[in-house]
Amino acid sequence: MPLSTxxxxxxxxxxxxxxxxxxxxxxHAQMSSIFGLIEEMQAVDTNGIEPxxxxxxxxxxxxxxxxxxxxxxxxxxxxxPQVERxxxxxxxxxx
Amino acid sequence: xxxxxxxxxSSQLAAKKISSVELTQLYLDRINTLNPExxxxxxxxxxxSLAQASAADDRLAQxxxxxxxxxxxxQKDIFCAKGWRTTCGSKMLETFxxxxxxxxxxxxxxxxxxxxxxxxxxxxxxxxxxxxxYYGPVKNPWNRKxxxxxxxxxxxxxxxxxxxxxxxxxxxxxxxxxxxxxxxxSGLKPTYGVVSRYGMIAFASSLDxxxxxxxxxxxxxxxxxxxxxxxxxxxxxxxxxxxxxxRNLEQPLKGLRIGLPKEFFGEGLSSDVGNAVxxxxxxxxxxxxxxxxxxxxxxxxxxxxxxxxxxAEASSNLSRFDGVRYGHRAAEYNDLTExxxxxRSEGFGVEVKRRIxxxxxxxxxxxxxxxxxxxxKIRRLIAQDFVEAYKHCDVIMGPTSPTTAFNLxxxxxxxxxxxxxxxxxxxxxxxxLPGMSIPCGFGSNGxxxxxxxxxxxxxxxxxxxxxxxxxxxTDWHTRQPGGI
Numbered sequence: 001m002p003l004s005t006x007x008x009x010x011x012x013x014x015x016x017x018x019x020x021x022x023x024x025x026x027x028h029a030q031m032s033s034i035f036g037l038i039e040e041m042q043a044v045d046t047n048g049i050e051p052x053x054x055x056x057x058x059x060x061x062x063x064x065x066x067x068x069x070x071x072x073x074x075x076x077x078x079x080x081p082q083v084e085r086x087x088x089x090x091x092x093x094x095x
Numbered sequence: 096x097x098x099x100x101x102x103x104x105s106s107q108l109a110a111k112k113i114s115s116v117e118l119t120q121l122y123l124d125r126i127n128t129l130n131p132e133x134x135x136x137x138x139x140x141x142x143x144s145l146a147q148a149s150a151a152d153d154r155l156a157q158x159x160x161x162x163x164x165x166x167x168x169x170q171k172d173i174f175c176a177k178g179w180r181t182t183c184g185s186k187m188l189e190t191f192x193x194x195x196x197x198x199x200x201x202x203x204x205x206x207x208x209x210x211x212x213x214x215x216x217x218x219x220x221x222x223x224x225x226x227x228x229y230y231g232p233v234k235n236p237w238n239r240k241x242x243x244x245x246x247x248x249x250x251x252x253x254x255x256x257x258x259x260x261x262x263x264x265x266x267x268x269x270x271x272x273x274x275x276x277x278x279x280x281s282g283l284k285p286t287y288g289v290v291s292r293y294g295m296i297a298f299a300s301s302l303d304x305x306x307x308x309x310x311x312x313x314x315x316x317x318x319x320x321x322x323x324x325x326x327x328x329x330x331x332x333x334x335x336x337x338x339x340x341x342r343n344l345e346q347p348l349k350g351l352r353i354g355l356p357k358e359f360f361g362e363g364l365s366s367d368v369g370n371a372v373x374x375x376x377x378x379x380x381x382x383x384x385x386x387x388x389x390x391x392x393x394x395x396x397x398x399x400x401x402x403x404x405x406x407a408e409a410s411s412n413l414s415r416f417d418g419v420r421y422g423h424r425a426a427e428y429n430d431l432t433e434x435x436x437x438x439r440s441e442g443f444g445v446e447v448k449r450r451i452x453x454x455x456x457x458x459x460x461x462x463x464x465x466x467x468x469x470x471x472k473i474r475r476l477i478a479q480d481f482v483e484a485y486k487h488c489d490v491i492m493g494p495t496s497p498t499t500a501f502n503l504x505x506x507x508x509x510x511x512x513x514x515x516x517x518x519x520x521x522x523x524x525x526x527x528l529p530g531m532s533i534p535c536g537f538g539s540n541g542x543x544x545x546x547x548x549x550x551x552x553x554x555x556x557x558x559x560x561x562x563x564x565x566x567x568x569t570d571w572h573t574r575q576p577g578g579i
Contacts, residue, residue, distance in 0.1 A: 007456070014454040015410060016417070017448055018436035027452060033511050036452060038399045041469050051471030052478060054301050054331065055287035055527020056552075061330060063288070075194045081424035088419050091431045 003032050096121065097257040098575070101166060101314045104260060108165040113424060115155065115165030116427035118260075119148035119209050122167050125363045126212065126258050132239060135253040137172050137230045138180045138213040149211045150538035154207050162317055164207030169253045169262035173220055174305075175294040176200045179210070181395055183296045184218040184228040184246075187422045187442030197294025198326045199263060199273040199305050206321045211259050215249030218444045219413065220270055220298045222246050224506065224517045227446040230504055235278060235575040236543055238509035241500040244274030250308050256579045265295060267302045268401055269495075269520025272532040275308055276495035276545020281562065281572060282308040286552050287527035288333035290319075291326030299408035300331075301526040302401075311572050312533065312562035316341035318554060335553070343560040347528045349383030351561065354488030356391045359519055362432060365498045370546040371536030372494045375565070379492075382564055385487045391480040398471050398514055402527075403457050403470035409447075410454025416442060449510065478526040485551045490561055493518055495545035499538035518545060529555050533562045534571040543574075 008028045013018045019027065073086055083090040096118070099107065107113050125139050130136050144167065151165035175181050175193035177200075182188045196204065203210065217227040224537070225233040225248030233248040235241040236256040243252040247264030251274035254262050262269040266284035275282030283306045290305040297303060307318035319340045326332045353376065357461050359370060376386065418424035418438030425437035457466035484491060496516055506513045523530040528549055535546035546565075550558040 003456075008452070011456045011459065014459060015448075015451050016432070016435040017443075017451065018415075018433075018440040019448075021457050027449065030449060030508075030510055031453060032363065033455070033509070034402060034449075034514075037511055037514070038403055040399045041396060041403070041473055042465075044393075044396065044469075044473055046469060046472035046476070049472040049475055051468055052475035053471060055478075056331075056333065058331075058333075061327075062333075063327065072194065074250050076420075079191055079421045080193060081418060081422075090419055091428065091434055093431050 001027065003035055097125070098573070100311060101163065101260060101309070101317050101402065104166050105162050109160060115148040115151040115209060118165065119144050119167045119211065122259055123209055129256055129258060130421060133232050133236060133252050133256055135215055135233050135249040135256065135258060136169070136183070136212045137182055137215050137249070140179060142214070144209055146212050149247045150207060151207045155213065161206045163203070163321055164541045165209065166260045167209040167211040168203060169214045169259040169300055170200060170251060171247055171250050171263050171265060172216055173265050173296050174200050174263065175296070176213070179213060181213065181296070182230070183220070184216040184230060185442065185444065185447070186229040187416050189229070189423065191421055195294060198291035199295065199322055199326065202321050202324070202466045208234060208321070214247070214253055215445045217246035217248065218447050219409070219574050220246040220265060220267055221409070221446050221450055223269070223273055223436045224501070225249065226503065227444055229444060234540070235500050236579055237279060238500065240502050242277065242503055244277035244496070244500065246270040246314060246371035247308060249272045251275055251282070252279070252281055254280045254308055254310060255576060257575065261307060261314050263305060263322070264308045265303060265305045266524065267298050267405060268524050269517040271306050271308060272495050272520050272530055272545065272547060273517060275532040277500040277543065279543030279574060280310055281312055281315055281531065281533045282306065283531040283555065283558070284523070285290055285319065285323065286529045288331050289555070291329040291332045293322070293326055293328040297412040299405040300412060301408060302405060311566055312343065312559045313344060315531070316344060332440040338556065340556050340559055343556045344563040346560050347383060348379065348561065348564050351490070352378070352387050352488040353379055354383050354387045354389040354484050354491040356389050356394065356442070356484070356491060356493060358391050359493030361561060363497050363515070363518065363537070364494060366499060367519045367538040368494050368496070368544050371538065372546055375535035375546045376492060378565060378568060382568060389420050389484040389487060389491065391484060391522065393473065393476045393480050394522045397477055397525055398518060400477065400525060401521045402453065402514060403466050404474065406450040406454035407458050407467050408454070410458065412452045413447070413451055446510070471537060474525045477522050481526045481528060490558060491549040493547050495532040495547040499540060499544060523549055528552060529558060531558055531562060533565065539567065555564060
């Protein structure tokens, strides 16, 4: 299924990437060439094959539901672009 | 001193022939001289390194030293190190000071090792030449017009140029082994789950694995002893008994069965690399090994499978960079969506954006089964090929990379050409197996060639034995670039 420039624009929107028309065109050409490579997969018969998500097929480890971290809010917020009174600031989303 | 093994440095430190502060200063001076051209380091912090060295000297004086105490190591800039700028090769994290230590960093700190600096890398570990770094490309110490490989290119160049005793790397599709090969050093990617990923900035979580890069297999073993181990903060860290990875180094190789996959010696392999690898195999025969012809029929699919799975996982992992909690935020925006879009577009480079886009596409509605699920199924076929092969052999060998180091800019704008340079390494990540690269000669252009050794799950000690015995019989790993 060939990729259209509309697909590329949609993907850029989903991925929250602002792209100019020139960037979209370049991305379209390169993604098309990469998908040309990826399409080789479609010729492989995978009927009855279980998908492999991880190298070791282990069940996720569980732990007791107890507090494991100490509060380091100030340290963690020291690397934030904009904070005020312990809160992360973003543009207004609710009127 | 700069050609001493870790073991030798350890005894020199223990015998007070040199102090950790002197050793650290020696490397800092070398970095000051050589790094402006090589660009192997992104961030240095001499005061912090020397303070650590001074603490190590105290520990040595008190007789509480461990093997690596006082030895200066460089750390790939993908590992968060508390108080250190940690950029992951990206503009996105240009001002990010890590508020905590990655597990790997804690392990080195607990061992009393010195953090000498953070090494350059492809942005978010996405690249095979170190050219995608926001901080400029690394030069290969063997030829400054050539790439060092990637993504752990800064580490590979730093080790090859003797700017540190040894260093760390990470490997998602070949990022330890390929730069090790291209810079003529030794590098090991352990079995998935052996080294904790906690605090290691995530690229493709089901493939990412940290490992040591050094000048010999023996050094790798001593580093892996420190790096490996269970960590409850990584949900995929494996609970296993502690092992000494150096325990088998001295065993003879008589009776070792080496599998040679026919797919690794066909079209695409340059003849000089092929010749060097075949000479290495002949050396192994002399050491008592027998050769078994094997086949990994699905390995040719590893690149298409990887370029679905890795970008899919990356697009998810990199969604955390939203300009809210950390990382770059655009200066001007009108609303939240625009803030996200501008911050991410400004913060990420071209290759990272490309992979986020591919990943977003293959995970998007209507395409999941055709791409992501299909790739996961073929991933199992690729892993099963190895399970079948290991019924007939103990280790698998072949080239690490199809060519020696190529020139900066040579692969131009064609991402597919760049992706093909990982053709022999990616299947190992998909299967979760351990893999390593050791120097085994030089190509027609005088650049180093790497021999890849792939082991069965958790067989690192045997692989290190196999590599060490070769390094006792040959001297490729002791060669060093001119002008350093």
